[in-house]
Amino acid sequence: MADIKSLEIPKWGLSMEEGTIAQWLIQEGERFKKGQEVCEIETTKIVNVLEAPFDGTLQKIVAQVGDTLAVGKPIALCSDEALSAEDIATFLQDSNPSAIAAHDEPVINAQAQLTEPVAAATQQATPETVQQPLKTQANNAIVIPAALQGYDEHYAGLTTPHAKRLAALHHINLSQVQGSGRAGRISVADLSQAVQVAGGQWSEPRATQVADTLKKSKADDSAVLATPLARRLAKKWGINLHDCRASGSRGRVCKEDVEARRALEQGTTSCISTVSAVATPTRQVMSGMRKAIATRLQRAKQDAPHFRLSCDLNMQALEQLRLEINQSTPEVKLSINDLLLKATAAALMRVPEVNVQYDATKQEIVAFQDADIAIAVALDEGLITPIIKAANQKSLAQISNEVRDLATRAKTGQLKSEEFQGGSFSISNLGMLGVSRFDAIINPPQVAILALGAVESRPLVQGEQLVAARLMTATLSCDHRVVDGALGAKFLQQLKRFVEQPALILL
16 A cells, blocks of 8 residues: 555644634645645634645545544545555545544545546646636736825735735725725725725726626535635525635635625515515524633633622723823824733732632642733634733833734634633723623633723712712632632732822833
């Protein structure tokens, strides 16, 4: 039998148990080098790129786009020689006897597929051929008005790769373009619309595109780049992925694109369809991220004996400091959250007993020298907590820039595992959504989390006077196995001191 090696689902992080194939970056029959990116794998939190651990030739893709496999399971077979169906079946049987039944159908067809010329297979399904229409259109005449000129890499974070390339090529100022994708993500269609609204010329005939969207494609969409969730929804609603725009990360069709296509189709057929008298509920499979959140937080609630402490923080001095810094230093744009994060880091240094993790297996307390603070960022699929490491050692400007960068990459699925796993403490801020106060569940193995509400004008007694004050309610959730009431109160006392005397955090 030929010398066969397998590519497998890697283990990125201690909590990773499975991964979903999001996109293959090379095709069957292609030669690759060690370290080359071969596929994208979606975990419970992010989409990571798998780099080849060796040189080889991809002979057989075992796991297709959308397939979810456990860590260590083979996703592709590699060999310098062509593999027969018998070779593939034998290798899969030897590596995982229980997996052979699941792969019977692909194995039967493997020999016929591998005997075809590699060039023909590559021509059918490579990403280059999928993107070819976009490249052809982009080469047509494009005229950018002066008002839209001035490309700046700083504004390219929430932009699809193809739109970013076009913006750089034609020197388009992305800060003047309104994105229509998730979290304001800018697509090629958004560039086209902005240019035409400003009086310029774009090569893509939008009127024709709108008319074309009313037609349903019947072509095979298995090679269209799409997220697993988008592919499941398209199959459920009978939508061909060729009919959807691709505004997701790395030029993929995302959930919002499929939903937009469905809304369009429903809008064009509503005049001839009858509305059901009784609306029926829909069911949707939970995403991997949502499943992970449910499992972890349920376990945290069961295992960690929570108790909560609250206090009101007078924000007047902190708001004044923010205003002065932002007015005097135009290149720095601090938020209240940036200042609160710095104040929290200072309080953790004064009360280091809260700046710890609890190892329940060994029943040990793991103390941190620096304040590695995780900040909760809301995504469409759930929640992720990127970490500002050593926040106590960083300036306010550094914290502001890092928070903005991490939040942007979190929303586009570009965080590395070490950027959101771990941390010594967490902050969850719902004040910008108008929430006055709330309780948060601890993110294990951390032992505390700070929930911050909105800054509001409330009555406050100062001496004999009743005045209007700018107050925020802070609620600390603690794990009573490690943090008792007096210790939690001591932390809030220090936090209140740094917030109400913010000059201290600048020392």
